[in-house]
Amino acid sequence: MALSDPVVAEPAADPAAAMPADWPALWEALLQDRAAAAIAAGAAVLCSPASPASAAWLELYQPLLNARRAPARSDVRPWVLAQLGQSLDGCVATATGDSYFVTGAHSLLHLHRLRALCDAVLVGAGTVAVDDPQLTTRRVPGPHPVRVVLDPAARLDGSARLLRDGAAPTLWLCDSRHAAVARERLASASAEVLAVDGLLDAAEPARGPDLGRAFAALAARGLRVMLVEGGGVTVSRCLEAGLLDRLHLVIAPVIIGAGRRGLQHPGPARMADCLRPPTRRLALGEDMLWDLDLRGPAGVAAAPG
Numbered sequence: 001m002a003l004s005d006p007v008v009a010e011p012a013a014d015p016a017a018a019m020p021a022d023w024p025a026l027w028e029a030l031l032q033d034r035a036a037a038a039i040a041a042g043a044a045v046l047c048s049p050a051s052p053a054s055a056a057w058l059e060l061y062q063p064l065l066n067a068r069r070a071p072a073r074s075d076v077r078p079w080v081l082a083q084l085g086q087s088l089d090g091c092v093a094t095a096t097g098d099s100y101f102v103t104g105a106h107s108l109l110h111l112h113r114l115r116a117l118c119d120a121v122l123v124g125a126g127t128v129a130v131d132d133p134q135l136t137t138r139r140v141p142g143p144h145p146v147r148v149v150l151d152p153a154a155r156l157d158g159s160a161r162l163l164r165d166g167a168a169p170t171l172w173l174c175d176s177r178h179a180a181v182a183r184e185r186l187a188s189a190s191a192e193v194l195a196v197d198g199l200l201d202a203a204e205p206a207r208g209p210d211l212g213r214a215f216a217a218l219a220a221r222g223l224r225v226m227l228v229e230g231g232g233v234t235v236s237r238c239l240e241a242g243l244l245d246r247l248h249l250v251i252a253p254v255i256i257g258a259g260r261r262g263l264q265h266p267g268p269a270r271m272a273d274c275l276r277p278p279t280r281r282l283a284l285g286e287d288m289l290w291d292l293d294l295r296g297p298a299g300v301a302a303a304p305g
């Protein structure tokens with residue numbers, strides 16, 4: 001799914017019309033719960049779904065609220081949910097990088113709801129370079145998350161919209177060695193450079209930056225519930241580093257071909273050792289959302305056949 005303002009017409013279906021009748025009130029209660037949990041761990045506003053359909057939606061978003069209720073500690077990593085909108089053949093964009101739109105309007109609304117329930121949304125520099133996203137919650141009621149661009153070597157030129165529009169607090173996260181360059185490129189722009197020592201000193205640099213350090217730096221900023229919104233490289237690296245608590249894979253009925261991959265981590269040699277976490281499914285219009293609990297009991301390996 002494209003993450004920024006559409007540059008082509010969006011899918012026409014009205015996703016709001018497909019939601020249960022009690023959804024607007026339930027969403028309002030979820031936002032109140034989010035605010036209460038942010039103020040005091042353990043505080044909760046009761047959300048009472050009126051129908052099985054709204055109960056399913058509530059169940060989908062409840063883990064984000066539960067994560068917020070954990071006692072605040074700046075020395076632990078955030079709770080992290082990643083989401084990717086992909087084709088049936090596992091691509092998140094065409095070979096040219098075009099991702100407007102992989103998934104449909106219902107999925108786009110779901111993505112904005114996730115943003116509203118998270119403290120921060122993080123994307124890789126590749127996504128910013130190609131999509132120039134806004135990463136706001138403009139399609140749903142709810143607060144904007146802090147926006148984080150993971151750009152360890154400060155390869156972006158500083159002109160990206162989210163670094164300059166002031167729509168929400170924004171962090172340009174890079175290794176300390178590249179922070180001065182990033183600050184120079186920002187000049188008077190509203191974003192802030194978050195310099196992280198040792199980000200580029202991972203044990204295996206070929207596998208990307210030390211994401212544990214990146215998330216620790218975000219936790220130290222009080223960002224406790226995070227959404228990693230792509231691209232495929234960044235989500236795959238987070239998965240491989242064991243940093244994801246949950247993964248939302250939204251699969252659209254489209255075949256892209258030789259496009260940009262979604263998940264692309266090496267994986268084990270034996271089928272029996274592959275990740276087979278507990279899952280739930282929810283239809284988002286024509287798309288199917290797979291909600292993967294990566295901390296679930298069978299999230300580490302499949303049971304022998």
Ligand SMILES: NC(=O)c1ccc[n+]([C@@H]2O[C@H](COP(=O)([O-])OP(=O)(O)OC[C@H]3O[C@@H](n4cnc5c(N)ncnc54)[C@H](OP(=O)(O)O)[C@@H]3O)[C@@H](O)[C@H]2O)c1
Binds near residue numbers: 155
């Ligand atoms: N469908 C979806 O859900 C979804 C979500 C997000 C993005 N997307 C699409 O995914 C694509 C981007 O994802 P991705 O996996 O390639 O990257 P990404 O995860 O967003 O960012 C990390 C990758 O970008 C590279 N990179 C760093 N600076 C860059 C720059 N200035 N220009 C270009 N690349 C740079 C990094 O290389 P190094 O590690 O070598 O620095 C790394 O390979 C885009 O086409 C975007 O439209 C789709």
